[in-house]
Amino acid sequence: MKRSKKDRQRQLQEKIKEQPFVTDEELADFFGVSVQTIRLDRMELSIPELRERIKHVAEKKLTDEVRSLPIEEVIGDVIDIELDKSAISIFDVKKEHVFKRNGIARGHHLFAQANSLAVAVINDELALTAKANIRFTRSVNEGERVVAKAKVTEIQERKERTTVQVSSYVGQELVFEGDFIMYRSNTSVKDETNENSY
Amino acid sequence: MKRSKKDRQRQLQEKIKEQPFVTDEELADFFGVSVQTIRLDRMELSIPELRERIKHVAEKKLTDEVRSLPIEEVIGDVIDIELDKSAISIFDVKKEHVFKRNGIARGHHLFAQANSLAVAVINDELALTAKANIRFTRSVNEGERVVAKAKVTEIQERKERTTVQVSSYVGQELVFEGDFIMYRSNTSVKDETNENSY
DNA sequence: TCCGATATTAGGACTAGGTACTAATAGTAG
DNA sequence: CTACTATTAGTACCTAGTCCTAATATCGGA
Known part of the structure; x- marks a missing residue:
């Protein structure tokens, strides 16, 4: 042996x-x-x-x-909206939204929340993101609640462009900021029954 | 029969x-x-x-x-990767990715593909998106296949920053472009002993 | 050195989920 | 009605095992 x-x-x-x-x-x-x-x-x-x-x-x-893998269709729940002016949504970060390695939320979920909100706030039949400039200012962890606030800052009708500024917070802390330049078709539509297409 | x-x-x-x-x-x-x-x-x-x-x-x-690296967590399928250099992934746009109103892909899916590829290409224990500057140059429709190509353009070790440029195409057409400034922890991870659990 | 316990090996019967092959039958088109 | 394709049935064989019994080998202690 x-x-x-x-x-x-x-x-x-x-x-x-x-x-x-x-x-x-x-x-x-x-x-x-x-x-x-x-x-x-x-x-x-x-x-x-x-x-x-x-x-x-x-x-x-x-x-x-x-x-x-899956990203939901709409990220975050819209809790307040004033078309072509401002909107607020909340998003609870769960385990499917974080890197399993370190529990930090994946950037594209924060982006998705902000982007969805930027689309939703626009009072138009067609609203698409054209450009965006974004900053992730603090990492967000599993279990945290992200509140995104969108503000329409400029509407250029002849140019079919609208600028939306979105700031996301966890509590008082800014975690994400983005300037979205949105394309719009300039055919107001929200007087229709809302189909929740954002 | x-x-x-x-x-x-x-x-x-x-x-x-x-x-x-x-x-x-x-x-x-x-x-x-x-x-x-x-x-x-x-x-x-x-x-x-x-x-x-x-x-x-x-x-x-x-x-x-x-x-x-979180290859499993990448949105889309990674078909080629050279750590700290470049990577390519493909993403098929299905009906759950588009606005049902017009069949156009939601921007955040294209962003997610690009962003997760930018994370995956970095040879580091921790990689997070810090800033991004993105352009959507053409709308993508249901049924189309998006090929994202990431290229690491700059590695600043002392600053813990790496720049990744991602361009996404449908066929020959550029549909999305983004410059990602990534945070990294600067602890290369490839030489770790592999501890697979059966 | 012998005794009993533990360790090792051999062998057989059986299993799942197949491959590879032959042969028979069913159904359909010209 | 015949030719052909599709389907089904059945056999032998395979891998990588399980589960079980039985035969040895080896070792430590009296």
Whole structure:
């Protein structure tokens, strides 16, 4: 017996952790013991078989992807709006909005809230973002509530452009700021039934 | 024959894409045909068996993890990446990404693709967007495929800032352009020991 | 040195989820 | 009615195991 049983089992655990896609036969070769011994070791250490290990990794990948991928259609709840003047929305940062690595909200969600609000505040049939200049002034964490305030600062009718300034806060702290230059078609529409198309 | 063979094969491809952890037997039940038929279909469509599919998913997860970057969290599919240099991703615009009123993609999806690519291209433990200057140069419609190309243009180590330029195209047409100023922690992460859990 | 406990190995039966192949049958178009 | 495609059935074989029994090997202590 080159190594003791405990020694081998410790190394086995390490080996599988580092390189989970290894068969019992390969492990038996590696440790110079029989396949049966490897299997007994796995039992004692409660390490599942190769296929189960592969499956766990794959399943984790799928749940990770589902969790992080979708961006909702409308980000934030509009709580106040005065067309072509100002609007306010709130957005609660949940775990699907943050980097799993560090729990910090991903920038595009803050942008999405601001952008959606900039679109919503415009009293026009068609409103699209043309340009934007944005600053992230503080990182936002899971569980925080972001309040975005949009203010229409300029309406150039002949140019089909409207400027909207959006500032987002967590409590009193500014976390995001953006100047949005919006394209608009100049056909007022909000007297229609609101279809909530933003 | 409720559906034609081609019809069934098309649906089969969809089904497996959406839900790759399904056995031939379950598929046979689902489509009301025999297992052999499902197997013939897979052959013709060059779809590998369940275990191979699981293995591919798991392998992809491991290689992604080795890169230690949030590739799984990128909006769109990363098709090429050279850390701290450049990256390319594709994003297919579907109906959930557009305004139902006019079928035009919401700006924040294009932003999200570009922003997440800018984050992914940075070879650092922590990368956050600090500022961005963006232009939407053409509206993108449902069904179109957006290719985003990110290029790292400047790395200021002492200032913990990196500039990334992202240009997104539909075919040859530029649809979005953005300059991203990214914050980074300056702790390169690629040389870490890989601690995969099985 | 022998005895009993622990460790290791061998072998067989069985499993899931297949591949690869042959053969039979069903349905449809010309 | 025949030719052809589509579908189904069945067999042998595969991998990477589980679960079980039985036979050895090795070691530590009296």
